[in-house]
Amino acid sequence: MPVFELSPRSLISLLGIVRFFEIFFACTAFSLVSVYHSYHGPSGNWCMFTWCFCFAVTVLIILAELVGVAQSLPISWQDFTSAFSMLAALMIFTTSVVYPSVFLAHGCSGTPCGYKGAATAMSILCFLAYAAEVGITRAKPGEVSGFLATVPGLLKVFEAYVACLIFSMIVIARYWAFPGLQWCVAVYSICFIVTLLIVILTVGRCLASLPFPLEKFLVGFNLLAVLMYATATFVWPIYSFRNQSRTADCNDGPCMWSYRLGVTFLTIFNLIAYIVDLVYSSKMVFVTTPA
Template sequence: MELKLGSLISPLGIARLFQILFSCTAFSLVAAHESYHNSYGAWSMFTWCLCFAVSIIVVVVELIGVAESLPLSWQDFTSAFSMLAALMIFTTSIVYPSVFIPGRCRSDGCSYEAAATAMSCFCFVAYAVEVGLTRAKEGEVSSFLASVPGLLKVFEAYVACLIFSLVDFTKSYTRHAGLQWCLAVYCICFIITLLIIILTVGRCLAALPIPLDKTLVGYNLLAVLMYVTAAIVWPIYSFRNFPRPSPCNANTCAEWNNRLGVTFLTFFNLIAYIVDLVYSSKMVFVTTPA
């Protein structure tokens, strides 16, 4: 077995080495100071550890040159993971310092937390660089998940996961049929989008007996229409007879803030599906003259 040392010194390989370094440093600092005692800390540790472990695997697979023999589309997998990792690290880089730094700085200092946050931000930059390096350029024949529509699929699925976490916290969807419809929209679109990602990584999407490109355009159109209804219905039923509490603090405003968070995330995903529809329609129906 011949080692492909060139994979380590390429721009992509260097970005992955930085990902490993920064994620390892981030969770090591937090573990050393035991600053992960609640669910937000557990999420942050999970994110850093997952990204560290998977990046190690990616680097090793690239180094020993066995990617082609794996029963999956390696380029689709690495493109999807780098996008997912960038989103997870970005979220962690915002959530962790906002939860842990204020309290620590008022008591026994927050140098460990601040350093971990800095490493997390650097790690996000490293994953963003990988996304930029592997993204398929316009007119380039590449894997689906390396294209703009493919990267948007990962973004849409991740935002849906964030919505689920906030919706589950509020439990507000149990009170109105309109909110239950919104939850159904989030679930249906998430399941189909996740299925598309899994089938693509597993090299199964192209084997389906359907006109794939036009089917994806049709699904994106349906998702846009469904999210339009959710973007209208969710805020109407969420905030009707439920004004912002006054005074507002971490305890009294928790549910209201989560409802507001779901509202913004719904609009983010609506925009993502619209952009996805535009790009996928352009790829299918707009031909470039030779």
């Protein structure tokens, strides 16, 4: 049974103050957008979901730490909060780019435009708040901490998130047209599944029960992911843009060509992330929380 014991100090700590800023900026962002219903379509719904989701989870985290139930939960609380802060920073950053590019790109005027601009500013400040939390909770050299608080752990969250962005684009990019593109999708899927399992097992305190050394597995997987993503980095653009040029309809908004270009850049980002991850996992010794 969880033990409830009030811990008001968690509210006045540096981390607690940063989380209050996260709540305030996220709440203000979606409130401003809601006034004139300045969101619609997949992009607008994504932005609204991101602000509301990050707001709600952060409130739950603060309440769990306030009543002292956080450490009684059957999960690694430090890994969970570290992973969430990284995920929230990435989601809010994406929203801070997507919202103005969709709802402010073609110009606007009047009061609704001011609300959209203010919501964008709040979203940017919210991203900075979550980025600050990532910096505060990140494990320092020689410090005993959960895996997801280390640089390789944070990179795992980044890699999984970028893969999710790739998945959101590849269907529109019509990957089934060529076997080479199908191979790239297989690369994204395999690496995403393994990376997500590592994050879930870490939060669930299951790493200690694995029948093999985690450090060696991470090095081996990261090396394999680098090799696989290296092939995708070359294969995807070759098959995507061969005899394909940018069409006139791309001037009016996203098109298949632009989605394929987006997947190309995201593939490069994840390749770089896995390379950095491989370097760190080869040099660091991780301290995990016993199950």
